[in-house]
Amino acid sequence: MEERYNPHVIEEKWQSIWEERGCFNTEEDPSKQKMYILEMFPYPSGRIHMGHVRNYSIGDVIARYMRMKGYNVLHPMGWDAFGLPAENAAIEHGVHPAKWTLENIEYMKKQLKRLGFSYDWRREISTCDISYYKWEQWLFIKMFERGLAYKKFSSVNWCERCQTVLANEQVEGGCCWRCGTQVVQRELEQWFFKITDYADELLEYCDKLQGWPERVLVMQRNWIGKSEGVEIEFPIEKGGSLRIFTTRPDTVFGITFMCIAPEHPLVLDLIKDSSNYKEVLEFINRVRRMSVSREAILEKEGIFTGAYCINPFNGERIPVFVANFVIMEYGTGAIMSVPAHDQRDFEFAKKYNLPIRVVIQPGESILDTETMDKAYEGEGIMVNSGPFSGIPSEEGKKRITEYVEKMGWGKRAYSYKLRDWGISRQRYWGCPIPIIYCERCGMVPVPEKDLPVVLPFDVEIRGEKGSPLSYHKKFVNVKCPNCGLEAKRETDTMDTFVDSSWYFERFCCPDHDGFLDSKRVKYWMPVDLYIGGIEHAVLHLLYARFFTKVLRDFGLVEINEPFINLLTQGMVIKDGAKMSKSKGNVVDPDDMIRKYGADTVRLFLLFAAPPEKDLDWSDKGIEGCYRFLNRVWRVVRDTMPLIKDTPPYKDKIKLEGSNRQLRKIVHKSLKKVTEDIESRYHFNTAISAIMELVNYISQWKPDVNDAVGRSVLREAIETLVIILSPFAPHICEEIWSELGGKRSLIYEKWPEYDPEILEEEDVLIVVQINGRVRDRVIVASGITRDELLKIVLEREKVRMYLRGKNVKNTIYIPDKILNIVTD
């Protein structure tokens, strides 16, 4: 064995052995229990960053552990290869997006290999490969045929900088998720996926995803935003009716006005006879032009339409306003306004001097219209509500809803915040949408035999004015597959989140000449553990769930949900901020590997914090991990002469003294590491347990002449190497072969701990007096309360504390604690 630990030599050696022998290649094997471990695949931005290394180190621990546990482990890696940065590189440096992307992939793949992750590289996929996006186009057409992909003219989020449309999920605080530019609204005809058809199921299954962190589920539930209420038709005085949605039917007697969105289809009709028609129209146009979410900061504004509705409950005449705070996309785009019990309506009423009528009294205080300075939105007793007065508001909601249905004025209804997913992107570097526009036939999907619609290579990318594909005449001009007349291709490409919505299914059969090989997909899916950043809580993770349900309904997969367990890892932070070029606090994994080796880098990222938490990068901390691996090396090197030709301890004979102590510590560590990996994903405490074991072994004094002792030591070293191997695989492989291991350590079985040795014959019992620790005694385990008490009451310290006091009670937790309570 080498005198010194030399990570670079060892790591290179084992990485090539693993590769040559195809150690991580996986095939379906019905005789073995499958285990699909997946980390979110990276965008090939150019270089691997610490966040990736952390993500993949976590996944690799689990994958390696599960393999040793005997599972048939699928652990693939690929590239989310379409996207805007490639095009920006083209604009800035004149390099073709394909070239840029492929070079990045090549470089990053080398980086990943240098870290020794146990991937089956034969399954590698890139979403920009024709063989991948062909099937995405195929699926798009299936969705188009069933109405799940459709085109509509609507107001969409537009990023001026990226020159493209964004989905609602990609707008963060009114800004573009990628570049941070303020998003504006534009009226465009765009492609959408009908995710809203699945809103109820996506919501319902949130309760069934028990392996997901609660906070992700909460975010998804809120994003779907289902609320229960009732839709009511209010007759318009001059004819027709206005449909509103409310969650507060209990307040219908408090309506003093109505508000509709400027985009409401009835708006022009309603204002026709208005005395100040021009002014109203101006207002409408001004608000419509105004962007976005019509930010909450904006003051409420509105204008009277000149029209009135009738409140069917009491026959009152109610003025109808156009208001800037009413959104067309939610509910029905029209609301009933109850200023006494809704803050927005209250503000509006105050501004325009509209009446406020209290119809819910809270009980403990009495609301008075004159003195109210804000709306009361809580529960209470209904008042001024005709036959419903006196009913508690919660009960009133039900009663009014039933009444509305009985009278035929409306019906129970649900409203959702979730909107359909806008997937058109006016960009080049993405999957072309396989649709052809024909003057005679309309929208015609590209026939399956003509797939794929290949993204042309010779495209000029200028970064302005529409999709680059629209300038490519050979691409655009095409014959209609239906009638053969001149037609034009769709020039938009798909949102890259479409690419990542089904890649985990494709990993099961990457070489399949078809969409998915159902047999193989059935064997591997669903993913048993999915690991990635929390930032995808409502983007990728919602889309992927939606796609899986669509595929299921198409009969292409048999599962309802793609990911059984989800582990969301925290960011890698340095000096209190996320690593970024602009802050200049980036630590390059390559530099660290060069300095300490991959095992150290992996170990530090796993040791410094539990996976869900943000991790503070520490230059000193990683040195500590490097020192630890050196200590491991030395302790093995120094014991090697004693254990080289000794078999590990196996007998059932009763061990004594220090041999017994060592074996006990070994099996305790094994138990701890096993449990920490398997049931908690707490790698930091697993590693600290291994550190304790190493500390113990290195101070343990072996007796050269004691064959039993040597075999116990051999078992200790073997166990150490095995349980450390998922975290720091290279050094462990090297030591394993030095120990005489013939095959790679990855074929070694994860050992079972011996419960017998863990049974304590002597236990330390903490003695408390009135809840304060006063003494500790070592006694035989299983001692009864009376026996223990007899011993404890004789102890000097205990007697001192009990002097002059009467023992009132004793609490005894067997083998743990004795609490003596006095008067």
Add this chain to the structure above:
RNA sequence: GCCUGGGUGGCGGAAUAGGCAGACGCAAGGGACUUAAAAUCCCUUGGAGGUUUCCUCCGUGCGGGUUCGAUUCCCGCCCCAGGCACCA
């Protein structure tokens, strides 16, 4: 504003089911080895105090409560991070 997390030494973090708070690592200080340095090894390290091989008191954001016993459970508050935000 609403919804989630979270607040423990100088720092990262442990304490898994209410039972010894501070495991493990970092940093710091002292010592050994060395001509010297690096590396390594040993010791100390939450705070205050004392009669200093030991002992006492205080201590997990703040204030209460439940309990023999609370970092852990309950109530009220403060602060930090993330998500949503005119959603009717």
